[in-house]
Ligand SMILES: CC(=O)SCCNC(=O)CCNC(=O)[C@H](O)C(C)(C)COP(=O)(O)OP(=O)(O)OC[C@H]1O[C@@H](n2cnc3c(N)ncnc32)[C@H](O)[C@@H]1OP(=O)(O)O
C-alpha cells in the first residue's frame with residue numbers, strides 16, 4: 001500500500017501559535033510521545049531562533065530514535081550552522097530550509113528579485129548538503145507563487161541536492177481542487193520530480209487545511225506536514241489526528257497507510273493540550289470532548305440498537321475509553337433506561353417512566369445532569385415514593401421596602417392535604433421567607449447554607465437557589481431554578497423539606513426490609 005509520511009511540526013509551527021511557549025523538558029516530553037505515535041519526522045524547532053530552541057532540538061535529536069528529527073533554517077548559512085549544531089547527533093540528520101517564492105513575499109518581504117531568490121535557494125541547499133544527507137527545501141507561500149517560477153526554482157534545488165520539496169499553502173488561501181492541481185502540475189512538469197519526495201504543508205485560515213492536505217496527497221504528495229490538535233501560526237495547521245483517522249476510516253477511498261499508531265492519538269492530543277495550555281474546542285473532530293458524545297434521543301436510540309448508525313469512528317480506535325451516552329434535555333427513554341440499567345436499577349416500566357418525566361423536567365432547568373441527580377431520581381422511584389405525601393408551595397409574596405420590615409406571606413398544601421397560609425417577618429426578604437416556611441412545615445429547620453446564582457447571562461437569566469438545611473439531625477439540600485430569585489429561594493426550601501421526608505421514608509423502608 002502507498003505510504004504517506006507524516007511530518008509533525010507541533011514543536012515548530014505549532015509552537016508559533018500566539019500564546020504558546022514550551023520549555024525544553026516539555027518539548028522532549030511531546031517529542032517522545034510523537035515518536036510513540038509513529039510520526040515519520042518530528043520538526044523539533046528552529047535552532048537559529050534562540051539558544052533555548054537549539055538546546056531543545058539537540059536534546060530531542062539525541063533522545064528520539066524511531067522518528068527522523070529535523071529543524072527549520074532560513075536560506076542563511078548561520079541558520080544552517082545552528083541546525084547542524086543541533087542535529088549532528090541525530091540518527092539521520094535532516095534539515096528543513098525554506099525561502100519564499102511568491103511575488104508578494106519576494107518583493108515586499110525579502111526585497112529580492114526572482115533571480116536572486118533562485119541563487120540564494122541553490123546556495124543554501126548546496127551548503128546544507130555539505131552536512132545533511134536529508135535536505136527538505138520549502139517554497140514558502142508556494143501556493144501563491146507563479147507556477148513557471150516554481151518549476152524553475154524547484155528544478156534548481158533538486159539539482160543542488162534537495163531530497164524533499166515542500167510546497168506550502170502558507171496563508172491558508174488554497175481550495176482543495178486548486179492545491180491538488182498544483183501538485184499534479186509540479187509532478188508532471190518538474191524535471192527530477194521522480195527523485196524527490198513532495199510534501200504538503202497547509203494552514204487553516206479558511207478551514208480547509210485538512211482537505212487541502214488530502215487533495216495534495218491524492219495528486220502526488222508523499223508527505224503531509226501537520227500538528228497535533230491543529231495548533232499553529234494564526235488559525236493553525238492541518239490537524240494530524242484528523243488526517244490520520246480520515247485516511248484510516250476511508251481507506252476504501254484512500255488506499256494509503258501513514259504508520260500512525262492511532263491508539264496513541266487521544267493521549268498525544270491531551271498531552272499537547274495540557275503542556276501548551278491550548279484548549280481543544282469541544283466539537284473538534286476526533287479529539288474534542290464531544291466527538292463521540294451522542295446527546296439526542298433519536299441518535300441514542302439508534303446507537304443503542306446498532307452503534308454504527310451514528311458512529312463512524314469508535315472511541316477505542318484513538319485510545320479513548322468508553323464514552324457514556326450524554327443524558328440531557330434531548331435524550332429519550334432508550335438512553336435513560338440504558339443508563340439506569342447500567343447503574344444497577346431494576347425499575348418497572350411505570351416507575352422508569354415516572355423517573356424519566358422527572359428527569360426531563362430537571363434537564364430543562366439544568367445544563368448537566370450529574371450521576372447524583374440520576375441516583376436521586378431513580379432511587380426515589382425505586383422505593384415507591386408515589387405513596388409519600390409531600391409539601392406543595394402554592395404561593396409566596398414578599399413585601400419589602402427600605403423603611404418597612406420585610407414580610408413574607410406563603411401558602412402551602414401540607415402532606416395531609418390542608419391549605420395553610422402564614423405571614424412572618426425577617427431581617428431581609430430571604431429570612432422572612434425562611435421564617436414563614438419554617439412555621440408552615442412545622443419543624444425546626446436550621447439553614448446551614450444558602451446560595452443563589454444566575455444560571456445564564458442577561459436580565460432574564462434564571463436564578464438557581466440552593467439551600468442546605470438540617471432537620472432533626474439530618475442534612476439535606478434543596479434546589480430550584482426560577483425566573484425570580486425569591487420564588488427560587490422558597491421552592492428550594494420546600495424542596496429540601498420534601499427531600500428530607502423522602503429520605504426519612506426510604507430509611508424507614510430499608511430498616512423494615514432488614
Ligand atoms: C512561514 C513560517 O512559518 S516561517 C518560520 C517563522 N518562524 C519564526 O519566525 C520563528 C523564529 N524567528 C525568530 O526567532 C527570528 O525571526 C529570527 C531569529 C529567525 C530572525 O530574527 P531577526 O534577525 O531579528 O530578523 P527578523 O525576524 O526581524 O526578520 C526576518 C529577516 O529574515 C529574512 N528572511 C525571512 N525569511 C527568510 C528565508 N527563508 N531565508 C533568508 N532570509 C529570510 C527577512 O527578509 C528579514 O530580513 P531583513 O532583516 O534583512 O529584512
Ligand SMILES: CC(C)C(=O)C(=O)O
Nearest residue numbers: 098138140141168170
Ligand atoms: C516554513 C514553511 C514550511 C511554513 O511553515 C509555511 O510556509 O507555513
